[in-house]
Amino acid sequence: MTSPEPRRGRRDPESRSVPRHLDVDRESVERGLAGLVLTVVELLRQLMERQALRRIDQGGLTDDQVEDLGLTLMALEERVTELREHFGLTPEDLNIDLGPLGPLLPRD
Template identity: 70%
Template sequence: MDLDPDTVERDLAQLVLTVVELLRQLMERQALRRVETGELTPEQEERIGITLMLLEDRMGQLRDTFGLRPEDLNIDLGPLGPLLPRGD
């Protein structure tokens, strides 16, 4: 592992934001499944939608703060491929 004192903050932010992005995408998929199966009331659907939009906006702000692009959060797992689905 190559640690550079000049980029340690950005690298740590990249790792944390990658984990948060993975969780955000999983939550979004779960919410869509619950909407499709009719498990949620209209109020719950709206609250989840607003929450996910706010989280996505905040993620964009944090990426901008650390000079990261969305694709920077998609860690390459070698033979397993990328961590996050492409296009999300």
């Protein structure tokens, strides 16, 4: 009796170049996830800041609203910095390189 032929497109599990299990360090996973989340938060913070400046320039906000907005954005920036430092990340760690498009976060 002959053995059945392997299906096309399927590899023999023994011939894989990818390890069967992945050694994952909990700290590096947490750091990577924190970096990703903080990158998104920082991008949104910068976009909100630019939008706020546009609205201020157009005169669409009262003095109290400008004050509240400024305090809120400063508190958010401070918290992002605290979290970034807690996880041992630098500002450059949050600026993902998009290849030909350049860095994700605009430089201030």
